[in-house]
Amino acid sequence: MAQAAGFLTELPGTVLRVARVGGTVFGYAVVYGPAALAARLRRRPWRGAGACLSSLLTSLGPSYIKIGQLLSTRRDLLPEQVCTQLGRLADATPAPRRKLLEGVLHRAYQDQPWPFAEFEPTPVATGSIATIHRAVTLDGRPVAVKVRRPGIGRVMRRDFQLTGMAMGALQRLPRLRSMPLKMMHAQVGGAILHQLDFTAEREALGHLRANLREFAWVRIPAPLPELCSEDVLVMEYVEGLARRAPKTLSADARKAAARRVMSTVYEMLFVDGLVHCDLHPGNLYVNSDGSLVVLDAGFVIKLSEPVRASFADFFINMALGNGPLCAEIIIESAASIAEGCDLDGFRASLTELVSESTGTRSREFNLAKFAGRLFDLQRRFGLYPVPEFAFPLLSLLVVEGIVQGLDPELDFQAEAMPVLRRRNMPRTSITS
Structure with missing residues (x-):
């Protein structure tokens, strides 16, 4: 009886919310549908898809804005241009x-x-x-x-x-x-x-x-x-919190801050599995001496141990240039694999990608592009990762821009190695 009463109490609000969401989606479909249909008939990608989706999610409210922010990391599911637009969503x-x-x-x-x-x-x-x-x-x-x-x-x-x-x-x-x-x-x-x-x-x-x-x-x-x-x-x-542009800091402070940011993120990610997914400049402050202040733990995710270990294994083997093992880790941890998937083709393609990325410095290594190519391979071959992988990726993507602004010469992979070796025992060879 209590559950039925609660359902009846919530029903009017739910109906109104459904009507608002449905009405908003219908309105966008009427306005933007013809352009999307025309692009499909011409068999060309619709260039306005990302901006349209971003605007729609903003109109729908905070839940959808945050969904969009997370989907911006899923380049295995969405085109690059759509993910770029979703990554610009703001929830203020x-x-x-x-x-x-x-x-x-x-x-x-x-x-x-x-x-x-x-x-x-x-x-x-x-905030929202x-x-x-x-x-x-x-x-x-x-x-x-x-x-x-x-x-x-x-x-x-x-x-x-x-x-x-x-x-x-x-x-x-x-x-x-x-x-x-x-x-x-x-x-x-x-x-x-x-x-x-x-x-x-x-x-x-x-x-x-x-x-x-x-x-x-x-x-x-x-x-x-x-x-x-x-x-x-x-x-x-x-x-005394202030958003300081990198150029206002001394060279030593910038380099120290860059390494401290990465050490902090790697410690959380690879050791604790406690991932802060929202370390944008409004939640991560760099002081004039290179020290850090981390705020707002609302979007902190505790990774399951298998995901934490798999991500650590993948990262250290990527740094070592062990593409074959990186491929095996992704295959083993995939949420689903399409029927008829060419696993050997995936292994060869990922090995080539890892080989190209090993040892690059911050200025040369673009995590967003690497992730985009990785997810493109997964989408093309039909391997879909567990959604939990979105969280550590989101954490790293958010801080990448901050670190590059502080020290473009920083070696992302080398900075991770001491943490990985000190606290983890990852696989570094393929066993039969």
Whole structure:
């Protein structure tokens, strides 16, 4: 009875959301459909596909924006030009009305005294899921208060159901039956919904601080558990943050920062399997002395041990130029393999790609292009990786531009080797 009552309560909102999403998609189909159809009839790619999809996802809201951001890494499933457009999606939206913000805070602290001596209602940062506010606790500590947008959970969960239905329908199409669309939706969509869980984010902050405690040059704000709730996350406020252009730093600071960024990411990725997928310049700050500040653990993913180990194996063998073993790792870890796949052809093509990429420096090695060629091979031969591989790839793609701006001579692969050798025992030969 309770479940039925809950379903009936949610039904009107779900119907309205379906109507809005359906209406928006229909409107885009009417406006852009003729151009897409004309390109198909001419058997040419539609150049406006990426911009159209990016605009559509932005109109549909935060769930779809974040799906687009993740899909931008899936060059095994989407054309390069579409992925490029999706990679430019931004999720900043206007702050909610002050009355709604006050309602969230009132519910969070209704069973205890108001814990802040000062609270700035105007946010210092806004996002699609939450806003960030500066405050001072009663004992004088400056803190950052992350407040979840009211109602955003219901909207994103409804969107998750809708996209699940769409993936199920697409999976029935003959050309898409071999693609792991349902699995991808479950893992990618689940990761997006995971960002609503402020308790998990608070724990992720603690894990990141513990796992990187040996790195004195990385600062991660400490959460204040006693002031946190389901809708509010309170952490120490980091003063003096500024986005510094690389040219404003000394040469030594730039080189130190580049290596520290890669060491931090590699430690998280290859050792802990705790991947920060959102280290853009708004969440990763470089100080004038080359030290780092890492913020916002909302999009931190814990990789399963098989995926962490496989990714580490692949990366170290890529650095060593062992293309045949790289191919075997991808084949073994694939979510699905098309019937009649030419595995020997895939092995030969990947071996050639790895050979071309081994030992290149940052200026010469472009991770996005390497990933694009890798995924193109997988798509062409019909090998589809587990969706979890999107997360470490996203982490590396996000920081690549930052590192290249700091030190274009940095050797990405050489920087990874000490971490891989110190903490992992990867396969480095093919066994029969």
